[in-house]
Amino acid sequence: MRVATGRQSWMIAVPVIALLLWTVVYPNAAVIAGSFENGLDHWREFAASPADREALRTSIVISIASVFASLAVGVPLAFLLGRFEFPGRRLLRAVATLPAALPPLVGVIAFLFLYGESGVVTRAVQRLLGMAQAPWQLKGVGAIVFVHAYTMYVYVFLFVSAGLERFDATLDEAASGLGASTWHRLRRVTLPLLMPAVAGSALLVFMNALGSFSAPYVFGGGLRVLSTQILASKTNGAMGLAYVETTVLALSAVAGLVLFRWLDRKRKYTLASKGGRARRTIQSRRVQVFTSIAAAVIVVALVLPHLMVILVSFARDGVWTTQVLPPEYTLENYRRLFSEPELWRPITNSVSMALIATAANLIVCFVAAYLLVFRKFAGRRLLELLVALPWAIPATAIALGLAATFNRNDLLTGRVLLVGTFWILPLAYFIRDTPLVASAVEGSLRQMDASLEDAARGLGASWMLTMRRVILPAARPGLVAGGLLAAVTAVGEFVASVVLYTHANRPISMEILAQLRALAFGTAAAYSVLLIVLVLMMTLAARSFEERLA
Amino acid sequence: MTAAPKAQAAGNGDEIGALALNGVTRRFGEFTAVDNLSFEVKPGELLALVGASGSGKTTTLRIAAGYEVADAGTVTLGGRDITGVPPERRGFGMVFQHYALFPHMPVEQNVAFGLEARGVNKVDRLVKARAALAAVGLEGAGGRAIQSLSGGEQQRVALARALVIEPRALLLDEPLSNLDPTLRQAMRDDLRAMLRRVGVPALFVTHDQEDAFAIADRIALLRKGKLLQAGTPEELYNAPVSREVAAFIGRGSIVPAVDKGGNVASVTIGGVMRELAVTRPANTLPRFEDAYVVLRPDALEMSRGATIFAWRGRVINRRFAGGLVVYRVQLADNVLVEVESTSGDAREDETVSVSPLKGPFPLVSG
Numbered sequence: 052m053r054v055a056t057g058r059q060s061w062m063i064a065v066p067v068i069a070l071l072l073w074t075v076v077y078p079n080a081a082v083i084a085g086s087f088e089n090g091l092d093h094w095r096e097f098a099a100s101p102a103d104r105e106a107l108r109t110s111i112v113i114s115i116a117s118v119f120a121s122l123a124v125g126v127p128l129a130f131l132l133g134r135f136e137f138p139g140r141r142l143l144r145a146v147a148t149l150p151a152a153l154p155p156l157v158g159v160i161a162f163l164f165l166y167g168e169s170g171v172v173t174r175a176v177q178r179l180l181g182m183a184q185a186p187w188q189l190k191g192v193g194a195i196v197f198v199h200a201y202t203m204y205v206y207v208f209l210f211v212s213a214g215l216e217r218f219d220a221t222l223d224e225a226a227s228g229l230g231a232s233t234w235h236r237l238r239r240v241t242l243p244l245l246m247p248a249v250a251g252s253a254l255l256v257f258m259n260a261l262g263s264f265s266a267p268y269v270f271g272g273g274l275r276v277l278s279t280q281i282l283a284s285k286t287n288g289a290m291g292l293a294y295v296e297t298t299v300l301a302l303s304a305v306a307g308l309v310l311f312r313w314l315d316r317k318r319k320y321t322l323a324s325k326g327g328r329a330r331r332t333i334q335s336r337r338v339q340v341f342t343s344i345a346a347a348v349i350v351v352a353l354v355l356p357h358l359m360v361i362l363v364s365f366a367r368d369g370v371w372t373t374q375v376l377p378p379e380y381t382l383e384n385y386r387r388l389f390s391e392p393e394l395w396r397p398i399t400n401s402v403s404m405a406l407i408a409t410a411a412n413l414i415v416c417f418v419a420a421y422l423l424v425f426r427k428f429a430g431r432r433l434l435e436l437l438v439a440l441p442w443a444i445p446a447t448a449i450a451l452g453l454a455a456t457f458n459r460n461d462l463l464t465g466r467v468l469l470v471g472t473f474w475i476l477p478l479a480y481f482i483r484d485t486p487l488v489a490s491a492v493e494g495s496l497r498q499m500d501a502s503l504e505d506a507a508r509g510l511g512a513s514w515m516l517t518m519r520r521v522i523l524p525a526a527r528p529g530l531v532a533g534g535l536l537a538a539v540t541a542v543g544e545f546v547a548s549v550v551l552y553t554h555a556n557r558p559i560s561m562e563i564l565a566q567l568r569a570l571a572f573g574t575a576a577a578y579s580v581l582l583i584v585l586v587l588m589m590t591l592a593a594r595s596f597e598e599r600l601a
Numbered sequence: 602m603t604a605a606p607k608a609q610a611a612g613n614g615d616e617i618g619a620l621a622l623n624g625v626t627r628r629f630g631e632f633t634a635v636d637n638l639s640f641e642v643k644p645g646e647l648l649a650l651v652g653a654s655g656s657g658k659t660t661t662l663r664i665a666a667g668y669e670v671a672d673a674g675t676v677t678l679g680g681r682d683i684t685g686v687p688p689e690r691r692g693f694g695m696v697f698q699h700y701a702l703f704p705h706m707p708v709e710q711n712v713a714f715g716l717e718a719r720g721v722n723k724v725d726r727l728v729k730a731r732a733a734l735a736a737v738g739l740e741g742a743g744g745r746a747i748q749s750l751s752g753g754e755q756q757r758v759a760l761a762r763a764l765v766i767e768p769r770a771l772l773l774d775e776p777l778s779n780l781d782p783t784l785r786q787a788m789r790d791d792l793r794a795m796l797r798r799v800g801v802p803a804l805f806v807t808h809d810q811e812d813a814f815a816i817a818d819r820i821a822l823l824r825k826g827k828l829l830q831a832g833t834p835e836e837l838y839n840a841p842v843s844r845e846v847a848a849f850i851g852r853g854s855i856v857p858a859v860d861k862g863g864n865v866a867s868v869t870i871g872g873v874m875r876e877l878a879v880t881r882p883a884n885t886l887p888r889f890e891d892a893y894v895v896l897r898p899d900a901l902e903m904s905r906g907a908t909i910f911a912w913r914g915r916v917i918n919r920r921f922a923g924g925l926v927v928y929r930v931q932l933a934d935n936v937l938v939e940v941e942s943t944s945g946d947a948r949e950d951e952t953v954s955v956s957p958l959k960g961p962f963p964l965v966s967g
Contacts (some may be wrong), residue, residue, distance in 0.1 A: 224668055225701035227689040229715035229766060239714070243705045 060428040067419050068430055071437040073465060074482055078452030079301065079444065085455055086294035093291035097299070103292075106275040107299060110261060113195055113276060114307070117260035118253045120200035125207025126249065128349070133215040136330040137339055139346040146353045151205040152586060153356065154543025156265045156560045157579040158202045160567060161356030162189065163270065164363050164576070166197075171359065174375045190272035198266045201356070203259055207252040214248030247315065254311040261304055262445030264546040269567075277303070278447040282550060285451065293451060301448045308443050357583070364576035371572065384577035394574075397562035398581065404473075404558065405541035408480035412488040412537045413530055415481075420492035420529070421522060425504060442486035449482055450550035473556045476548060480541035487540070488533035495529030496522070527600065535593040539586050617644040618679015620665065620770045620802040625674035627660055627826075634660040636826035637674070642770070642802035647793065648831075649817035650806045653849075657826035658806045659774060665804055666772050667691050678769060689718070694763030696773040700755045702747045708734065708758050709743030715766035733765035734758070737795065753784045760792075764799060771796060773805035777812050789815040810850060822846055842882040844893055844965045853897040854938045858964065860892035866964055868894055868957075870912045871933025878960035889966040898939040902958040903928060905947050911954035914938075916947050930955055 086093050097103050132144050150158065165172050167189045176186050188194075222244065226236040242249075267276040277300040284293035333339045364384055366377030388394050419438050423431065441449060457469035457478075469475040503525070507517040545560035552561050559582050566575035621641040627634045635657045642648040650658040663669040665676060667688035675684045683691060702711050709730050710717075716726035731743055737757040742750075750758065756776065763771060776792060777785050793816045796803045807813050813820050814834045821831040829849075830842045841847035847855055858866040858877075866879045879894060907913050914932040926945040930938050930953060940955055947953055 219699075219701065221697045221699065221701040222703060224688070225695065225697055225703075226714065226718075227687070228666060228668075228691075228693065228695045229718055229762065230689050230692065231714070231718040232689060235718055239717070240703055244703075 060422065060426040061430075063418060064422050064426075064428055064430055064434060067415060067422070068434055068437060070415065071419075071434075071440075071485075074478065075437060075440055075485075077465065078456040079448070081456045082294050082297050082301075082448070082452045085291065086298050088291060088294075093295045096292055097295040100292075102275055103280060103296060106277050106280040106296070107303070109192065109274060110277040110300070111303065113192055113199070113263075113267070114257050114260040116192065116196045117199035117203060117263075118256045120196050121204040121207045121256045122249065122253060124200055124204040125252065126211055128204070129208050129211035129215060131342070131346075133212055134330060135342070136332045137342045137346065139343045139350070140330075143346045143350055146350055147208055148205050149353050149357065150202045152583065153202065154545070154560065154579075154582050154586070155202070155263075156269075156545045156563055157360060157543070157582060158356060159198055159265045159269045160563065160575060160579065161360045162194075162198050162201070164359045164572070165355060166194075167270070169373075171375055172355075174373075178375060188272075189270050191274055194270050195263075195266045195274075199256075199260050199263065203256045206255045206259075207249070210248040210252035210255075211245060214245045218244065250311055250315045254308065257307050257311070258304055258443070258445075261300070261307065262447060262546065264447060264549065268549075278445065278546070281447050281451055285454065285550065290455070294455065297448045297451045301444050304443055304445055304448075360576050360579045360583070362576075363572055364580045366573045366576070368571045368573040377573075381573075384573040387574065388577055388581065394562075397557050397559045397578070400556050401542050401558040401560075401582075402585070404477045404480060404556070405538050405544075407477040408484065408541045409534050409538040411477070411481045412484050413534050416485060416488040416492050416533065417526060417530060419489050420496055420526065423489075423493055424496040425501060425522075438489040439486050441482050446479075446483055446546035447550060450479055450547035453479055453482075453547075454551060470551070471553050475551050476544075476556055476558065479547040479551055480537075480544055483544070483547060484537035484540055488530075488537050491533030491536070492526050492529035495526050499525035528597065531593050531597045535589060538589050542585055542589070543582050617769065617801055618681070619643045620804065621677045622661070622665065623675045623677065625661070625664055625671045625676065627657075627664060627669060628672050634826050635664065635671070638823075638826065638828055639674075640821050640828065640831055642804050644802055645797065645800045647796055647803045647805070647816055647818045649813035649820045650804065650823060651810055651813045651820050651849075652808065652823035654808060655825075656823040658808075658823050660826075661823070662772055662774055662804065662806045665770075666693055666695050692766065692769045694766060694768030694771045696756075696759045696763050696771075696776050698775040698778060700759040700779075702755055702758055702762075704747050706747070707743065708739070708745050708747065708750070711747065711758060712743075712762045712765055715762065719766070729765055730761075733761040736764065737761045738791075752779050752781070753788060756780065756788065760795065764795075768799075768801060770801050771799060771803040771805075773803070775807055776805055777807070778809070785812075792816055822849060824849075839963060840880055840882060841895065841963050841965055842885075844967050847893070847895045847963060847965050851897060852939055853895045854936065855893045855895055855965070856936055856938075858892045858894045860889040860964065862888045864961065866892055866894055866962075870936050873910065873912055875910075875912075875957055877957055877962050879964035880961045881964045885966065889964070891967040893965050893967055895963040895965065896938055896957070897962075898927060898941045900957065900959055900962060901938060901940045901955055903930065903940040903942050903947070904954050904956075905951065906954065907952060908954035908956075911956045912936075914953055914955055916949050916951050916953055919945070919947065919949060921945065928953070 128147060132140060132147065153161065162170075164170055166187075167173065168185050170189070173185050173187065173189075177184070180186065189197075218241070222240055223236060226240045231239065262278060264278045267274060267279050271279065277296055281293050281296045281300065284290070284296060333342055363377060365380045365382070367379040367381045367383065370379050371377040388398070416438070419434060422428070423435055423438070453475060454470055457467055457475065459466055460468045469478060499522075503521055504517060507521045508514075512520070543560060544558065548558050548561055549564075552558060557565075559578055563575045563578045563582075566572075566578065619641050621639075623639050625635055625638045638657075638661060640648065650661055652658045660669055664671050667683075667686060671684060675682050677683060703714065706714070709727065712730040712733055713726040716729060721729070731740070734740060734743055737760050739754060739757050739761065742754070742758075747755065747758070756779070777788055780788055789812060796816070805816070817834065819831060819833055820837055822829045822837060824845060830837055830846045837846060837850045841850060844855060847853070856868055856870070858868045858879075860866050861876075864878055864880070865876055867874050867876045869875075877894060881889075904911070912932050914930040916928050917931050918929040920927045920929075925941050925943050928940045928942060928947060930940055932938060932955065938955060
């Protein structure tokens with residue numbers, strides 16, 4: 052880091068800080084202010100409402116349960132794949148992160164097709180056991196946590212796997228050399244050292260589960276959680292109550308964040324890599340067979356939702372009633388998507404809105420990351436906070452903030468009418484993805500030797516040339532990775548969209564929901580497949596772009 | 602540093618016995634890391650496993666510790682076969698190259714960890730951990746974080762952690778390689794003193810022969826997984842059994858010689874032949890077909906100018922080394938020697954004469 056001329060830094064920093072203050076801080080402040088517009092009335096209303104109290108409690112219960120369920124799946128799987136060699140390991144490793152590739156709403160409807168009341172697995176089990184009724188109901192807290200565990204364990208798995216890879220194998224050896232049993236070693240050495248990874252991923256799961264909307268919305272049954280309550284209040288025109296609910300949701304997220312930071316406060320060490328240890332081949336024949344069977348079961352469970360969505364996308368709408376599998380297959384669903392302009396519209400909407408949001412993210416986040424890494428100026432801490440802030444605010448709260456702020460033209464209070472226009476959704480996507488892109492770019496820039504910029508300038512390069520030939524190439528991996536993540540998230544975005552969309556700019560996720568409501572399962576699934584294909588295409592495009600440049 | 606309790610070592614239940622590897626072989630795929638290796642370390646003895654990287658010395662240590670399992674051969678302790686005993690039940694103290702201290706525990710808990718694993722109660726293990734820390738000169742450091750320790754301090758903590766469990770044998774992997782040169786000199790003496798006091802077999806691995814000379818009672822020299830020679834440092838230096846040993850141990854040039862049998866060989870450089878008194882390895886042929894003598898810098902003398910009957914050469918480098926000067930001299934026939942001299946008069950590029958000073962010179966076969 053170097054001290055550049057303060058004025059120059061400020062000239063770049065001020066617009067970025069102003070933009071983030073206006074789009075991130077102001078709307079949320081407006082929500083909080085709105086919750087007090089009638090003094091404490093709205094808050095009293097909230098406190099007196101049994102539905103809201105239940106929603107708050109359920110939100111927190113679901114979040115905590117999702118954390119434990121994700122840990123229960125992710126930690127053992129990371130150990131199994133990281134530490135042992137067995138037939139089927141490579142296949143399991145290849146599909147282990149697959150749930151992350153499902154856009155939130157798509158994962159939920161895949162579960163509905165599989166495990167719902169008329170789902171394939173449910174009916175198969177019912178037939179097999181000759182039961183009169185479905186053996187289970189995909190409803191309530193259990194169902195939501197089930198879906199969350201499936202989609203969110205990936206965070207835990209990735210974090211713990213990375214931790215295990217960096218883990219200094221000689222520490223384990225030292226422990227056993229000192230006489231520690233496997234269990235004692237795990238409890239006193241391995242797990243404590245993996246705690247940062249476990250805590251980091253647990254926090255991610257907690258935040259995601261707290262803000263989760265699609266699972267509670269689709270099969271919550273009569274269950275209330277904060278995010279769905281907010282939408283319900285807004286739809287009913289009870290904006291004051293919606294403000295209070297939003298504030299409570301955001302405060303819960305911040306409380307969770309603070310709590311995790313506090314739990315992780317004592318750590319002073321980092322895991323220094325001396326090369327992970329080699330995977331051990333499982334010796335016992337019986338354990339090996341058992342492990343491979345378990346791996347096969349997990350692989351099937353992980354892949355099934357994807358397969359199910361693909362299968363249903365070929366099912367003729369309206370004829371799948373009581374059969375285990377859809378009885379008739381057709382290409383009609385896809386044909387209609389591509390030929391009927393009204394059905395094609397959501398796809399162009401999602402793609403263009405995602406591209407706009409991503410482009411804005413790349414520009415703003417690059418400037419912000421550049422300032423954070425290379426410049427020292429008075430507002431540095433503020434900028435750091437602003438860039439990270441949207442991460443701590445659930446998407447529903449962000450969306451409601453935008454709805455509360457950009458609902459009229461009023462230059463005096465800095466309000467612009469965006470609600471009901473095309474631009475409100477790209478703005479929401481931009482805000483949601485800012486922390487993601489900024490930290491990716493910042494990570495890339497931090498790997499660059501800070502004196503390179505000085506060196507380039509010292510060799511007589513102009514500011515523009517230095518930027519083009521030194522800084523941008525260094526930032527490129529972060530820009531590509533962050534841009535990809537932002538585009539993928541935006542194209543399938545649901546949580547903010549459901550609050551802010553209009554018929555004209557409805558994204559794919561809203562159309563999937565609409566088709567689902569119309570019981571057009573085949574069409575909904577075809578949209579989902581298209582969404583997965585879009586995500587895949589973007590990933591491949593980013594990879595080939597990166598390879599061509601690298 | 603107070604006495605690390607010698608009596609402690611006997612407290613492990615059994616008699617202290619020698620650690621031995623018998624015909625141990627370890628293969629990784631096609632590669633044979635350790636090849637039919639045998640040696641023994643007696644109680645109280647310090648044996649250094651010396652070799653270049655890839656010589657199999659670390660694998661050998663890991664087999665002794667139980668982290669690797671030999672494909673063939675046995676490991677015995679006091680005559681008892683422990684080949685299949687896992688590390689956690691061997692009761693050995695191991696010091697890792699990078700110390701492998703647990704970063705999330707303060708010094709005291711690191712040292713007490715082995716006692717914790719043995720179910721020793723909290724009070725007793727803290728008392729013992731503090732005593733062990735005092736024994737390595739770190740009294741009062743128990744509460745410190747590992748990250749706040751210097752390299753030398755970390756090394757002592759690792760040693761205390763290995764000693765406090767009253768090990769039946771001590772194993773050290775490159776114990777000095779992470780220390781800076783000044784500290785390294787000082788630690789050599791300390792380490793030898795501490796290891797000797799414990800009185801159990803101690804096996805350590807090093808690529809640095811100076812460490813081995815300074816610490817070990819005996820050295821086992823490995824190459825490509827095979828034992829080249831085992832013996833005291835003096836034996837390896839003065840009576841190498843092969844050209845390979847001579848090349849690895851100590852400085853010196855290995856030059857072709859004519860073996861005249863008995864204790865005599867002749868060396869001809871640039872047409873000037875000199876007869877030398879030599880020692881030959883035990884149990885070898887009475888006369889070598891392709892013989893070499895080892896010319897050590899301290900066994901040669903040098904004078905300025907050309908002298909009759911001496912090997913003539915040119916100084917290509919001089920290095921001041923305290924009381925004496927080490928010259929590198931290019932002789933005829935592409936022979937390069939180093940000579941120690943008390944006189945520092947000769948300059949680079951100067952013509953000098955080199956003669957053998959004192960024998961006997963080691964004679965080896967190629």
